Amino acid sequence: MVIGIIGENCSGKSTLANAIREELGAEVITGKDYLRMAKSESEAAALFSAKLKDAVRGSSIIYVISEKEHLRFLPEGAIRILVKADLNTIKARFRTRMHGNLPAPIEKMLENKHGMFDDGFYDYHFDGVSGDPQALCNMLFA
Numbered sequence: 001m002v003i004g005i006i007g008e009n010c011s012g013k014s015t016l017a018n019a020i021r022e023e024l025g026a027e028v029i030t031g032k033d034y035l036r037m038a039k040s041e042s043e044a045a046a047l048f049s050a051k052l053k054d055a056v057r058g059s060s061i062i063y064v065i066s067e068k069e070h071l072r073f074l075p076e077g078a079i080r081i082l083v084k085a086d087l088n089t090i091k092a093r094f095r096t097r098m099h100g101n102l103p104a105p106i107e108k109m110l111e112n113k114h115g116m117f118d119d120g121f122y123d124y125h126f127d128g129v130s131g132d133p134q135a136l137c138n139m140l141f142a
Contacts, residue, residue, distance in 0.1 A: 001026070002055045003140075004074045006065045006117055007083035009110065010093035012128025016083055017062050019133030023141060026060035031067065049073055068116060079140070080121065085128040087114045 003020060007013045017028050034048035035041060055061040056077040063078075065071060074080060085093075090110055095102040126136055 001060045002052050002075060002078040003060075003062045004065055004071070004078050004080045005062060005083060006071065006080060006120070006122070007128060008085070008090060008113055008116065009066055010090045010097065011083045011085040012126070012131070013064050013066065013083045016081070016126055016128070016131075016133050016136065017064050020062055020137055020140070023137040024060050024062075026062045028062045028064065030064040031070065034073070045073075049075070052078070071120065079123050081124045081126055081136070082117055082120070082122040083126045083128040083131075087111065089129050090114070 001024070003024075003026070005013045005017050005020075014030075017030075020026065021028050029048075035044045037047045037051075038044040052061060052063065052073055053075045056075050063070075063073065065074075087110070091102060091107060094106065094110060098106070124136065124139070126133075
């Protein structure tokens with residue numbers, strides 16, 4: 001089983017991934033972690049794609065995605081979950097991550113990226129502010 005958890009920075013993806021990992025015992029791979037699989041990016045991408053395709057039929061992998069370009073790795077048969085949070089929440093969480101400081105260029109980047117996944121196909125939508133990870137796990141594994 002492959003589960004893609006997709007969303008903007010600080011939307012709640014990791015919290016959801018950890019809840020699903022606990023329930024499923026899956027491996028969690030985040031963003032560009034796949035680059036550790038090989039010395040060259042193209043070789044790592046090929047190995048990672050193959051690993052995800054194999055996992056659709058076997059082991060469980062949760063892939064946490066915050067960049068649109070990484071959607072290409074999700075194989076047919078993967079479960080796609082969009083995690084959403086409002087822009088003010090994302091900014092507040094990012095500010096906390098940056099020890100209380102949110103520089104203007106970072107704030108502008110967050111504003112520009114807000115909504116970047118809205119036009120895709122997703123099997124589930126999860127509210128990264130008030131959603132219940134256990135309720136989603138119950139739907140996934142019922």
